[in-house]
Amino acid sequence: MASSPEIASTTINNECSKTSVKDETLLRFEPLSSCLDPNFWFKVCQLKLEVDKLDEVHRPIIGYYTSNNNPYMSFDCSSFNQEIIDETSFKYVARGYCLNKNTIDSFKICDKNELLREFGERLLDDFRSGKAIEDPSIIPAFDVLMYTDLKRYIFYYWFAFPSFSGPKYCLNDVPTLLENTLSSPQFDLLVFGFKNLKIDQRGFFGVISTKEGNLKVMTLKEYINIFKNNTESDSVGYLVFADPSDLLNNPGWPLRNLLYLILLHCPSIRTSVLKVIALRGSPSTKFSASMLFNIKVSSGNIFKQDAIKFVGWEKNAKGVFCPKYVDLSKTMDSTKQAKESVDLNLKLMKWRVAPDLNLDIVAKSKCLIIGAGTLGCCVARNLMAWGVRNITFIDNGKVSYSNPVRQSLYRHSHCINSNTYKATAAADVLREIHPEINSTGVVMSIPMPGHTANIDDHKNVDLLSKLIEDHDIIFLLTDSRESRWLPTMLSTLHNKLAITAALGFESYLIIRHGVKVPDVSTGEQKLGCYFCNDVTAPGNSLVDKTLDQQCTVTRPGVSNIAGALAVELFVSYIQLKYNVLANAKCCLGIVPHSIRGFLSDFQQIIPFTSSFFQCIACSTIVIDDFLNKKEEFLNNVFTNPNYLEDLTGLTSLKNEFENIEIFEMNDSDVEDSGTYSERV
Amino acid sequence: MSITYQQFVEYATDLKNHSDSIDDGWNICQYQCPMNGSFVNYLVKKEIQKRNNSSLKSDDSNSPNIPIVCEYHILYNLSYSCPDVFFNMWYTDGKLLSLEHVWSLVHSFLKQNVINDKWNAITQEMHPFFSTPFFRLHPCKNTHVLEMLGFSSKNNYEFNPLLSWLSTISPLIGLEIDLSYGNKDSTKFS
Numbered sequence: 034m035a036s037s038p039e040i041a042s043t044t045i046n047n048e049c050s051k052t053s054v055k056d057e058t059l060l061r062f063e064p065l066s067s068c069l070d071p072n073f074w075f076k077v078c079q080l081k082l083e084v085d086k087l088d089e090v091h092r093p094i095i096g097y098y099t100s101n102n103n104p105y106m107s108f109d110c111s112s113f114n115q116e117i118i119d120e121t122s123f124k125y126v127a128r129g130y131c132l133n134k135n136t137i138d139s140f141k142i143c144d145k146n147e148l149l150r151e152f153g154e155r156l157l158d159d160f161r162s163g164k165a166i167e168d169p170s171i172i173p174a175f176d177v178l179m180y181t182d183l184k185r186y187i188f189y190y191w192f193a194f195p196s197f198s199g200p201k202y203c204l205n206d207v208p209t210l211l212e213n214t215l216s217s218p219q220f221d222l223l224v225f226g227f228k229n230l231k232i233d234q235r236g237f238f239g240v241i242s243t244k245e246g247n248l249k250v251m252t253l254k255e256y257i258n259i260f261k262n263n264t265e266s267d268s269v270g271y272l273v274f275a276d277p278s279d280l281l282n283n284p285g286w287p288l289r290n291l292l293y294l295i296l297l298h299c300p301s302i303r304t305s306v307l308k309v310i311a312l313r314g315s316p317s318t319k320f321s322a323s324m325l326f327n328i329k330v331s332s333g334n335i336f337k338q339d340a341i342k343f344v345g346w347e348k349n350a351k352g353v354f355c356p357k358y359v360d361l362s363k364t365m366d367s368t369k370q371a372k373e374s375v376d377l378n379l380k381l382m383k384w385r386v387a388p389d390l391n392l393d394i395v396a397k398s399k400c401l402i403i404g405a406g407t408l409g410c411c412v413a414r415n416l417m418a419w420g421v422r423n424i425t426f427i428d429n430g431k432v433s434y435s436n437p438v439r440q441s442l443y444r445h446s447h448c449i450n451s452n453t454y455k456a457t458a459a460a461d462v463l464r465e466i467h468p469e470i471n472s473t474g475v476v477m478s479i480p481m482p483g484h485t486a487n488i489d490d491h492k493n494v495d496l497l498s499k500l501i502e503d504h505d506i507i508f509l510l511t512d513s514r515e516s517r518w519l520p521t522m523l524s525t526l527h528n529k530l531a532i533t534a535a536l537g538f539e540s541y542l543i544i545r546h547g548v549k550v551p552d553v554s555t556g557e558q559k560l561g562c563y564f565c566n567d568v569t570a571p572g573n574s575l576v577d578k579t580l581d582q583q584c585t586v587t588r589p590g591v592s593n594i595a596g597a598l599a600v601e602l603f604v605s606y607i608q609l610k611y612n613v614l615a616n617a618k619c620c621l622g623i624v625p626h627s628i629r630g631f632l633s634d635f636q637q638i639i640p641f642t643s644s645f646f647q648c649i650a651c652s653t654i655v656i657d658d659f660l661n662k663k664e665e666f667l668n669n670v671f672t673n674p675n676y677l678e679d680l681t682g683l684t685s686l687k688n689e690f691e692n693i694e695i696f697e698m699n700d701s702d703v704e705d706s707g708t709y710s711e712r713v
Numbered sequence: 714m715s716i717t718y719q720q721f722v723e724y725a726t727d728l729k730n731h732s733d734s735i736d737d738g739w740n741i742c743q744y745q746c747p748m749n750g751s752f753v754n755y756l757v758k759k760e761i762q763k764r765n766n767s768s769l770k771s772d773d774s775n776s777p778n779i780p781i782v783c784e785y786h787i788l789y790n791l792s793y794s795c796p797d798v799f800f801n802m803w804y805t806d807g808k809l810l811s812l813e814h815v816w817s818l819v820h821s822f823l824k825q826n827v828i829n830d831k832w833n834a835i836t837q838e839m840h841p842f843f844s845t846p847f848f849r850l851h852p853c854k855n856t857h858v859l860e861m862l863g864f865s866s867k868n869n870y871e872f873n874p875l876l877s878w879l880s881t882i883s884p885l886i887g888l889e890i891d892l893s894y895g896n897k898d899s900t901k902f903s
Contacts, residue, residue, distance in 0.1 A: 066805065067805065068761060068780075068782060068805040069805060069806055069807035070782075070803070070807060071803055071807045071808070071809055071845075072845070073807055074807050101736060101738070103761055105761055105780075105805065188806075188807075279763070314736055315733075315736050317733035317734065317736065318733070318734065318735070318736045350779060357806055359804075359806040359807060359808050360808070361807070361808055363811075364808060364809045364811070366846075
């Protein structure tokens with residue numbers, strides 16, 4: 034290696050001004066600095082948000098350093114793993130702890146001297162117990178105190194590389210290049226021995242020379258055992274450590290702790306000279322830049338074990354002992370940041386209020402919103418706030434001038450020239466609000482029973498069927514009763530959860546339709562759908578109606594209440610995996626079957642009903658008829674207003690009613706009538 | 714001149730071997746393609762540039778001596794049949810340098826050219842393996858650079874084309890190439 038002496042000599046010239054060898058006695062150690070990878074912070078955020086939450090734990094982490102002129106200890110996202118993945122690279126391992134404080138105040142207020150003493154005491158315990166001899170990777174100890182502002186991506190942190198303030202050490206003579214002492218074959222043996230060491234033993238080990246003049250590499254533990262049994266005053270062989278220092282005559286910080294550990298366990302050498310090899314370079318260049326230091330404890334500095342003081346806080350960029358601060362918000366993509374921030378607000382719910390909340394299942398749900406009107410807009414906004422990513426709208430209308438004030442997704446500009454379809458406008462606006470949303474608008478009209486115009490509309494039936502099959506949850510938010518019939522039937526067919534919201538002038542109803550009971554033997558009954566309580570099939574409700582009867586005339590707040598309740602009902606429901614009974618308990622509270630509210634007296638009740646075996650939308654008879662003779666069934670439904678009633682037997686039921694004498698019922702009879710209602 | 718993947722690996726190995734002999738820090742890493750499970754080799758170097766004395770130094774000498782961590786990846790680009798360099802730079806607190814900052818760090822003798830044609834030189838994009846933002850020197854001129862350096866598919870040549878290319882573009886990306894790469898015992902390449 035012809036070039037290395039040259040490198041060394043130039044380094045001497047460069048470093049002369051920096052080294053402190055001129056006072057000839059005192060040995061000073063070059064401190065380590067922290068070096069963080071951007072993905073380190075990513076992992077910190079993730080752990081704080083999803084694992085630690087409100088805990089302030091001392092989380093073990095791993096740092097890496099090299100012996101290539103780099104007085105840095107590096108950390109990245111893999112620092113939080115406890116296994117060392119990269120066994121092949123020649124990095125050295127250091128083990129320490131990370132303490133993430135909950136508030137900026139507790140970060141600022143906590144007593145830094147006390148904290149450093151705490152770090153140091155723990156290190157001292159590991160030194161005394163011999164744990165550090167077994168696992169030398171805890172010798173170059175470090176601790177990081179931090180506060181992470183997860184909302185703004187600002188991080189406050191302060192690294193400490195705790196060490197012992199005494200004793201002081203001095204150099205016995207001027208440090209020399211190891212090349213002057215060891216022969217080339219001895220270097221080969223050193224490298225060979227080094228490579229056979231396990232990765233966490235490579236930072237600190239020992240070397241002794243055999244009688245034949247060969248070098249033998251051994252672990253720190255083996256070396257210290259030899260030391261202990263050695264009665265001679267001179268030290269045996271060499272103590273070796275991987276040196277991150279970039280100053281020629283100053284060893285790096287890890288040596289400081291190593292010397293203390295040796296003196297602690299081998300009292301006999303407190304007065305003798307220690308020969309220490311500072312490994313510099315890498316095995317591929319046979320550590321040719323390594324230095325030899327002859328070190329002894331400075332006289333007058335007797336090794337004292339009482340009243341130990343600790344040092345080691347890192348200086349900031351200006352050279353002041355002070356925490357560091359980094360603002361990463363500007364380096365982030367704005368859409369990603371929006372996504373993270375939305376998730377943050379939701380994940381914070383899990384810290385205290387609802388630790389068992391399953392947000393993933395909410396985010397993954399594909400929601401189909403049928404009717405992009407007042408309710409549809411409100412439901413979409415609330416779904417988005419819950420972190421739902423996939424939303425599809427179905428609507429056939431265009432945005433009109435009366436819409437924007439009530440329908441929160443539309444603007445005046447959508448109404449001009451009456452050109453914009455609600456479904457597409459709503460999908461576009463959702464993406465404007467949150468770019469990470471996957472939203473689609475489908476312009477189509479829902480085929481309705483009794484509307485003869487639908488007679489050839491089997492294509493739309495198939496399209497609707499496909500859309501319902503492709504989604505996990507169907508919100509039925511249209512403004513007429515008959516338009517809910519086909520989606521209700523198809524949701525039952527595909528066994529998807531459907532939630533209906535319906536409005537009166539000052540009342541509202543939210544109902545989740547029953548889904549198939551997986552195990553009939555339990556005696557559980559399927560819950561009812563929107564149509565189960567009715568004994569009339571939907572017909573064309575728009576015939577012969579005045580304008581105020583056709584449009585939904587409601588108090589404006591009703592739709593917001595109902596839309597929001599529909600979404601909250603869905604979120605509660607989806608927390609439970611299996612068939613959800615009426616008023617079943619989830620981590621957010623109960624999951625009612627239906628919610629009825631009245632603004633006239635501001636009351637709300639949560640009744641539940643079982644499914645009706647003669648229901649015109651969800652009964653087996655109807656579904657089977659649809660499956661068996663689809664074309665004929667649909668034609669009948671669309672043209673013959675009585676077809677569904679005849680099919681399900683409702684007509685004959687009604688005829689029976691007329692033959693029964695009517696008894697007056699008193700209040701107590703009503704309570705027994707099968708519908709249980711509860712005042713909230 | 715375009716090169717094949719096999720040639721790329723051969724040149725990369727040669728570069729890495731010399732790097733080992735002078736502790737220059739180049740390593741060959743493997744990436745397993747999730748599509749078909751095959752392995753792809755690429756060169757990696759990560760270093761902390763402590764002082765402002767490298768080619769990173771621009772005209773303004775006022776900037777303080779803040780260490781910058783630099784990571785270089787040299788991949789093989791299948792579409793252009795040439796080497797493709799991705800790099801990233803950040804401060805030791807983990808904050809990435811902005812694209813504007815990276816443009817400003819280009820060596821002064823090339824700076825004007827880069828400023829005139831910024832978006833064709835260095836841009837920020839997703840790393841093809843890790844899906845994290847990296848800076849990239851656009852590869853479309855790389856085969857052209859190799860030809861201008863006198864390499865062609867027909868001739869045998871004494872020098873490692875990868876090395877010649879890298880030392881040509883290195884002032885753009887703040888990379889220092891040790892002079893000893895130039896006078897090392899050269900293997901014959903074909």
